Amino acid sequence: MPATTAPAALLALHDRETRLGARPDGPGVVVEHVGRVVRRTGPAHSWNGVLWSGFTSAAEADDAIAAQIAHYTARGLPFEWKLYAHDEPADLGERLAAAGFTAGPDETLMAAEIDALALTGTVPDGVRVVPVTDAAGVDQVAEVHERAFGDDASRLRRQLLDALSTTPDTVVAVLALAGDDPVGAARMELTPGTSFAGLWGGGTVPQWRGRGVYRALIAHRARVAAARGCRILHVDASPRSRPILRRLGFTPLTVTTPYVYGPSL
Numbered sequence: 001m002p003a004t005t006a007p008a009a010l011l012a013l014h015d016r017e018t019r020l021g022a023r024p025d026g027p028g029v030v031v032e033h034v035g036r037v038v039r040r041t042g043p044a045h046s047w048n049g050v051l052w053s054g055f056t057s058a059a060e061a062d063d064a065i066a067a068q069i070a071h072y073t074a075r076g077l078p079f080e081w082k083l084y085a086h087d088e089p090a091d092l093g094e095r096l097a098a099a100g101f102t103a104g105p106d107e108t109l110m111a112a113e114i115d116a117l118a119l120t121g122t123v124p125d126g127v128r129v130v131p132v133t134d135a136a137g138v139d140q141v142a143e144v145h146e147r148a149f150g151d152d153a154s155r156l157r158r159q160l161l162d163a164l165s166t167t168p169d170t171v172v173a174v175l176a177l178a179g180d181d182p183v184g185a186a187r188m189e190l191t192p193g194t195s196f197a198g199l200w201g202g203g204t205v206p207q208w209r210g211r212g213v214y215r216a217l218i219a220h221r222a223r224v225a226a227a228r229g230c231r232i233l234h235v236d237a238s239p240r241s242r243p244i245l246r247r248l249g250f251t252p253l254t255v256t257t258p259y260v261y262g263p264s265l
Contacts, residue, residue, distance in 0.1 A: 010111045011086070011253040014234060017194040019052035025191065026159075027166045037064050041075070045158040048072060049080035058089050065099045069261060078262030084109065085255040093257060101259035107236040110250040111196075114226045114233060117249045119219040123176075124211045127183065129220045132173035135161060140175055141201075144185035148203030156201070160187065172224050176204070176213045184213040188221040190228060197225035199235040214244060 022031050022038055029042035031051075038052040050068055055061040065081075072079040081101060083093055097103060123129060132141055138160045142153035163171040169192060176184030186202035199221060204213045222233060236256055237245050246252075 005113060007111075007251050007253050010232065010251070011109075013195060013232075014109070014111060014253065015052065015084075018191070018196050018198070018234070021191075021194065022051050023191055025167060025170045025189070026162055034067070035064060036060060037068065039068060039071070041072070041077070043162075044077060045155045046162070047080070047159075048077045049082060051082060053081075053087060053092070055088055055092070058091070058095070061089055061092055061095055062099075065095060069099065072261065078260065081259040081261070083257045083259055085257075093259065096259040099261075101261045104258040104260060105238075106255050106257050107238060108242055109234065109253045109256050110237045110242070110245050111232055111234040111253055112245075112248070112250040113231055114222050115231075117222060117233075119222055119248065121219065122212065123216045124208075124213055127176050127178050127211075127213060127216070129174055129176050129216055132160070132175055132185075133164065137173065137175060138164070140182040141173055141185040141187070144175070144182045144203055144205060145201060147205045148185075172221060174217055174220055176208075176217060178208070183208040184217055186217040186221065188225060190225065190230060192228075195231045196234055197221070197228075197230040197232070199233055202235075202241065214241070215248065218245075218248065 020038060022040065024031050026042060026046060029040060029046065031038065031040050036054050037050055039050050041048055053064065055064065081096055093103065132138060138157055141160060142157040145151060145153040145156055160173055170190055172188040174186055175182050184204040187200050189198045189200060199218065202214055202217055225233060235245065
């Protein structure tokens with residue numbers, strides 16, 4: 001695939017491979033195609049929700065929304081409907097809200113072909129980037145997440161431990177260490193046999209922001225993704241990370257909004 005692939009073509013490929021083509025990626029995880037919906041159901045500490053939908057009418061959308069609420073509620077699971085701006089019908093977000101979902105902050109789906117990225121091997125002075133392979137490293141990733149975002153990282157800790165112990169070919173976790181102090185962390189999710197690797201959870205503790213830690217974590221994961229046969233990176237970018245990603249060569253494709261039903265995920 002040339003580095004000049006149009007955004008519309010990248011978005012169509014993303015839909016086809018990562019949403020319609022989603023596969024089980026952890027212990028106890030089931031991915032189902034139910035009518036015009038693709039949903040993921042797993043343990044309570046994992047991500048549960050709707051990955052793709054493609055409705056042909058408003059009535060079909062309303063019926064499917066009710067069916068997914070029934071499916072996850074029967075299992076006692078909160079879940080997320082991951083809505084993209086190009087999903088149909090155009091008022092699907094309003095229909096989800098009317099059914100009791102709560103919308104989270106918008107993020108921008110961005111993607112880039114790895115060969116076209118403006119990456120360097122530069123790491124900030126005094127910092128080294130290391131892979132995470134054990135429980136101690138997972139604890140440090142969780143520590144960075146809590147310091148960077150102010151969120152409880154207990155679910156993230158369990159998810160990473162599950163993935164590293166049972167499906168290590170589907171996840172990469174990395175730390176940026178200043179001496180022995182974890183100052184940045186990130187992970188990458190891969191689906192063998194697809195073009196894409198997803199960048200998630202990239203965070204830097206406040207006192208280390210603006211020094212290139214975030215860019216170093218992207219470069220490290222890009223090299224690993226390329227070595228594993230992936231050609232394209234995708235990321236749900238926050239307003240803070242969008243400018244950095246654009247300078248590196250990422251292209252905005254669409255907007256994605258999490259709609260959550262039940263307790264916050």
